[in-house]
Amino acid sequence: VIETAVPSDNVGESRGSLAGLTVIDLSTGIAAPSSTMLLADHGATVISVERPDSPNMNRTAAWQIDGTSAWWYLLGRNKYAITLNLKDSRGIELLKRLIESADVLVENFRPGKLEAMGLEPKVLHSINSKLIILRLSGWGQDGPYATNPAYGSLVEAMSGLAYGTGDPDGPPMLSSFAIADPVAGYLGAFAIMAALWGRERDANHAGEVIDLSLLEAQFNLLGPQAMAYDALGAVSARFGSRSPTFAPRNVYRTNDSKYVVISASAQNIVNRCFDAIGRPELCDDPRFCSPESRHQNLDEIDEVFASWIAEHSAQDVINTLRAAEATVAPVYSIEDILRDEHFLYRRMIETVPAQDGLALKMQSVVPRMAQRPGQLKWAGEGMGASNVRWFVERLGIDEHEFRQLKRDGVI
């Protein structure tokens, strides 16, 4: 008998807006798996395909918990993990059979590799003419850099993010964690849904192919910098934690060595901040009574807030300014986040069962849908945990063949 590795809670009707959609996910890294995680969170059936002889890099990444990385538990959540060797023709055949009844295929190979595998869009569409194909890459499917190796950090360097982060007299900076990748993940999920919408609206639809690059997803976050440079000669350089266009906006240190952010542009909000720190006379101070004058007196306005904040605890600062409806926030570490009353009230972190009795904390499903809420069902599965479900129960492979495929390293 074939032992089923499918956890019992995997079974049952899927809920959420995307229930009924089937997605084949060939991807690894952070970006594309973030796209398919969003789809799975909202009820899509996502089948994550992994090489049987080489675990997905998200399993072997940092933060190992019982032999698997936290990245896999997170990005693999709500997905079915199967193994399939795409260097074996039987593996390719099985993939093609899965594609026959799928809505979406997601890949993040280096441009050209899908073609080299004999799985270019034309071939995939000959199997399933309505298939939506998301091709996520670092630089896009064509152009001079298309086949350059890509990391999110390189994209952050070239898209303007690093250039606008850091002190004015220091080097450009990267954050300590990936930004470009999960950002592209959000955009990829949108793109898939937009393409599906287009498909449904057109009886003669030819399957859509989406070319999404990390570079374009990240570059789009810069707002109108290209326009401002072209029309006004403005270059958004590093400005510390200040804004190049309004003040106050900075990080300030409290007397208990914590940090808070104040950010205000409208005059009425700035006035609330002055009132809150007991300096109502500053509302009429010519240096601070208009956005333009405040921006011409950056050091002075920062000094007003910095000196007051330096004499108070973070809790005092937050309480005092919040009570005045001023725009203040504490700088939170993950430890602070896990204790915050608003994060708790909104249940922004859930504890999810995983293999071997683990219980893992992760972000809950976003955003919240009133009628068809998404659902956090399970953490990333073990390798091949859903092989039986897909190969035996769905494709109808018999016990003998299943064992043979396993022995031959095809699954």
Next chain:
Amino acid sequence: VIETAVPSDNVGESRGSLAGLTVIDLSTGIAAPSSTMLLADHGATVISVERPDSPNMNRTAAWQIDGTSAWWYLLGRNKYAITLNLKDSRGIELLKRLIESADVLVENFRPGKLEAMGLEPKVLHSINSKLIILRLSGWGQDGPYATNPAYGSLVEAMSGLAYGTGDPDGPPMLSSFAIADPVAGYLGAFAIMAALWGRERDANHAGEVIDLSLLEAQFNLLGPQAMAYDALGAVSARFGSRSPTFAPRNVYRTNDSKYVVISASAQNIVNRCFDAIGRPELCDDPRFCSPESRHQNLDEIDEVFASWIAEHSAQDVINTLRAAEATVAPVYSIEDILRDEHFLYRRMIETVPAQDGLALKMQSVVPRMAQRPGQLKWAGEGMGASNVRWFVERLGIDEHEFRQLKRDGVI
């Protein structure tokens, strides 16, 4: 006669995956308008509603070009600009008539304000039971902070972004431009499409209400930090431009005072970097021959690259390392971006006609769809430029009434 303010290129069949969708956009700021911009880019009809007596803050923001901010030209692109005073009952009636045939309504009022206007979801659904409502806010529709004033920078402080950015011995940092807002914009566009998909799949659909917060959109970018802290005690603190989990990954200064990023985690890629800088012997150096040992010798591995890069020009560094398929990228300003051959080849920046003969540069439509590409048609319109189109041509308001509404400040 009513003078039509609709530019001639506004007319004609809309293309793109979302052609035929109608979106009423009551929002301002960066986040929600970014969501509706994505929809408009892919062919949706987006009607942006503005108070006749008070321009959208995106018009009055920084980077004024001919009296309008670059932000409006960008975020208002491909949208129809109409004016409507929602404090006047006639304004509310006109809005309700537009909603009758709309698919989506987007708002980013402070939670409770839509209700105070008598436009809570129940009312909107009594007009159009299938309406999808995106409610985008700083902190979400409920919880202790729900009605606190929100700025993207405050969200960046509380979501862990600032905490993980900056030097280890320095304060947390914000980038000089908004990140949380456009990130939430991507997620909002996905959410709208997911809700529309759910609506189409269910004949008994009750209109969806989406509760999306900047805080949750940004917090979700942190990856498995909650899990890593809970299970392993790991706190992702500031680490300069290094990664807390792999090396090399840093910003390095060249001998012509530019900066490049090197980022590599897999051993074969690191080895390519060593080869490229003429140090093949380091591939076997016990300090650098595994991810773990490299991570234990952070200063040493940074010194290897920093010292070589400090003796070469940025162009030399890039050419040499790219030729070896090593993972390197230049740190680009917007000026560099506008000149880069890959940005040019991919046409990542387009020049768009705007009012008064302006020609404005902005990001092209992302991502690229092969069958139904999106289209950049026009930059943000002047105030009320599409009033005639919507109030007269669509709702059938006669000339006399149109003038009266204008005189009374309703439109």
